[in-house]
Amino acid sequence: MSSIAVAPRPRRVLADVIARPSSRTRAFAVDAALVSAGALFVAVLAQVSIPLWPVPITGQTLGVIVVGAALGARRGALSLTAYLLAGLAGLPVFADFTGTLAAVAKPSFGFIIGFIAAAAVAGWFAERAWDRRPALAFLGFAAASVIPFLFGIPYMALILNVVAGMDLSFWQILELGLFPFIVGGIVKAAIAAALIPAAWALVRRLDRP
Numbered sequence: 001m002s003s004i005a006v007a008p009r010p011r012r013v014l015a016d017v018i019a020r021p022s023s024r025t026r027a028f029a030v031d032a033a034l035v036s037a038g039a040l041f042v043a044v045l046a047q048v049s050i051p052l053w054p055v056p057i058t059g060q061t062l063g064v065i066v067v068g069a070a071l072g073a074r075r076g077a078l079s080l081t082a083y084l085l086a087g088l089a090g091l092p093v094f095a096d097f098t099g100t101l102a103a104v105a106k107p108s109f110g111f112i113i114g115f116i117a118a119a120a121v122a123g124w125f126a127e128r129a130w131d132r133r134p135a136l137a138f139l140g141f142a143a144a145s146v147i148p149f150l151f152g153i154p155y156m157a158l159i160l161n162v163v164a165g166m167d168l169s170f171w172q173i174l175e176l177g178l179f180p181f182i183v184g185g186i187v188k189a190a191i192a193a194a195l196i197p198a199a200w201a202l203v204r205r206l207d208r209p
Contacts, residue, residue, distance in 0.1 A: 011127055011128065011129050013069065013070060013071060013072040013123065013126045013127060013131070014069070014070045014071075014126075014131075014196070014199055014200065014203070015034050015070055015071045015072065015075065016072070017203050018203065019034065031075060034071055034075055034079070035071070035075055035078045035079045035082055036079075036082065037079075038067035038070070038071055038075070038076065038079030038080070038082075038083075038119075039079050039080070039082040039083040039086060039093070041063050041066070041067055042060055042063035042064060042067060042079070042080065042083050042093075042115070043083060043086075043091075043093035043094075044063070045058065045059035045060055045062055045063035046058050046059065046060045046063070046093060046094055046095045047059075047095065047096070047097060049095045049096055051096075052180060053176075054106075054107035054108060054156060054159075054160065054176060054177075055107060055108040055111065055152070055156065055176070055177055055181075056095050056096070056108065057180065057181065057184055058095045059188075060095070060111075060112075060115065061115075061118070061145055061148065061184075061185060061188050062188040062191060062192060064080060064115045064118050064119050064122070064144075064148075065118070065119075065122045065141045065144055065145065065188065065189065065192040066192050066195060066196065067079050067080070067119055067122075068080075068118065068119030068120065068121065068122030068123040068126070068144065069122045069123060069125070069126040069131045069137075069141070069192065069196045070126070070196070070199075071119075071123060072123040072126060072127055073119075073120045073121075073123030073124045073126075073127060074120075074123070075123070076119035076120055076122060076123040077116050077117070077119050077120040077123070079119065080115045080116040080118075080119045081116050083112075083115070084112055084113065084115070084116065086099070087099040087100075087103060087112070088100070088101050088103060088104070089101075094112070095108075105159065105163065106159070107155070107156040107159045107160055107177075108152070108156070109155060109159075110151045110152040110153070110154065110155020110156055110158075110159075111148045111149075111151065111152035111155075111156075113151045113152075113155070114147050114148030114149070114150060114151030114152050115148055117147045117148075117150075117151070118144045118145065118147035118148050119144075121140075121143060121144040121147055122140065122141055122144035122192075125137075125140030125141070125143070125144070126140075126196070131196045131197065131200065132196075132197055132200045133197060134193050134194060134197050135193075137192070137193035137196055137197055138189055138190055138193035141189040141192045141193050142185075142186065142189040144189075145185045145186075145188065145189050146185075149177070149178055149181075152177060153173060153174070153177045153178060156173065156176070156177045157170075157173045157177075160173070160176075
């Protein structure tokens, strides 16, 4: 007799525990509110910015990880998609209160695209309860923090070398788009790995009779 491996069923994330809608209609409204709140949260942290060319150092990645972990993979990705679309529509949600369709021509725009996948990855780990222990949370969130660079660095190279006509080497691209962000990325993953498990501990304490 052959056995069929069954993937573990995703567990509830923080948003599922805190927001408990009583009907399908209300669940849709709650999801929409959570997605919007997540986009707003990232927009606020985007303004915590250190000017750096061609990509500023911001608090966005921390916001992306927290939103993904708190909302789960699907809602986290939707939230960051809403954030991206809001910025392209002209709302000042990107770093330094910017937002315009012209953002697609900026070297940093690829990182914003990568935020969608990063939120989904952070949410995937949260759905498997990695977000409830600081050590596991840090590993999962550090992995999610890598994702924006997989999108952002090639996009930045395209804009700088092809569109702007510069002739930067691969090493020079890394000096601009990776090396300045390594320490900050580790710190942000560590902060998220402290915040989310602490939030779970608080929820469990409040749920006790």
